[in-house]
Amino acid sequence: MTGLADTIIQGVLLGGLYALFAAGLSLTFGIMRLVNLAHGDLIVLAAFAILALASWLALDPFLAVLVALPLMFAAGLGLQHILLNRTLGHGLLPPLLVTFGLSIIIQNGLMQGFTADSQRLQAGAIETASVQLGGGVTVGLMPLATFVSAIAVILGLNFLFYRTALGRAFRATSDDLEIAELMGIDHRRIFSLAMGVAMIVATIAALYLGMRANFDPTIGPARLLYAFEAVIIGGLGSFWGTLAGGVIIGLAQTIGAELNPEWQILAGHLAFLFVLVLRPRGLFPRATD
């Protein structure tokens, strides 16, 4: 019984990491219908940015991320303003092709700058620290911090979306771009800010990605796949749905691994297909298209 409880808790906490991967994707898709194929690589880019800052400034990763956040926000603004805004509004294909190309460019750029070696963000004792939950169940502090951060990010995004002027502009633009323009909203500016916010979320995801496991410049696309599955399971446009999606994938993977270590990845994908068959629009659909 303890074994099962342990597996479930590990799965839920792993889901927090996937939700962090997915939240930024959910945000950009929800606001501007941009399917960002480079999202996984941008997370890896952020992980390398934290790594570089931590070593140059001799900082703890938790402090280095505070320096990385504004830089990645600015990078998101610039990326959207200079490149991605030009690809939107001409159908589905241009943003897909451009972000696919961007994914390759980021991977190769990182390979040039940091080599193909595996890296890790060193956080010291916290990496192995654990918390007793009672009943003989112990959880690692790091997975717990990841999950708590995922919830904090989603609370933060919901606050931004439903309680601030920028959030109302996000929702209005998502609802009807042309009418938003007639109400005085500069949709390109809104899109740039949305990408900036998505990069902030990606940088938080990168912190935990880099501290929990090794990463190298090529692991982005695999992470992107889990993120997509989490967003789609949750239903487009719902952040809590994205968290639920991440938890479902995380649970399926841990339970699958428990049965047979080779089934870990497969079980996650099967859970995704299973939800898709039962609820083609996801568990908590909000967007109407």
Next chain:
Amino acid sequence: MLLDIKGLCKSFGSVVAADKLDLAVAPGEALGIIGPNGAGKTTLFNLIAGSLAPDRGEIRFNNRDVTAISPHQRCKLGIGRSYQIPQPFESLTVFENLLVGAVHGRGLTERAAAAPCADILAPTGLIARADIPVRSLTLLERKRLEMARALATGPQLLLLDEIAGGLTEVECRALIETIKDVHAAGTAIVWIEHIVHALLAVVGRLIVLDFGRKVAEGEPRQVMASAEVRQIYIGIEA
């Protein structure tokens, strides 16, 4: 002139929606536009608000050339527009719909925008429904919201597209009073309407469009009495 349009042309394939159209609106004026379906009335509004770009011609607003600027910039300069079929932000509440217009159209903070938005909402009777999502409104409420939202952007020029269509006689009279109040407060109005008696209760000048051209213009009752307009408008009573 508040709005000054010169030589405006717009075609969709072989369909001409604006044909060397000239149009001027003075500050605070109320101008009515009538014409048969397909005369280019709504296209004219799309060109003025910036949803469409003209093939040729110039649009000046407050003596500034706005022909090439984006819709959100035109909104900020003071051009407000309502649609014939209401197009509210469905996932926002009634109040948020106005708030977005006031914050972005007038450059106010949300705190500063709250009071003017409530003032606009009060006479529409929507104030009790301010915090519900728009998707649960009735047609009449959506029509009222459509105009309220355009007013929230603080327009000097308000473009109304068949706002009275589909209303009962009582509702229509209430709407006329609301539009008169908006006009009395100094906002210039250009109103496209098929319900001619409603139009005549408000406007001081009337233009008749057909095939993207101005076929008649002048004092409303004289325009309606002219033989040319009678011919276009057989079956429509003034």
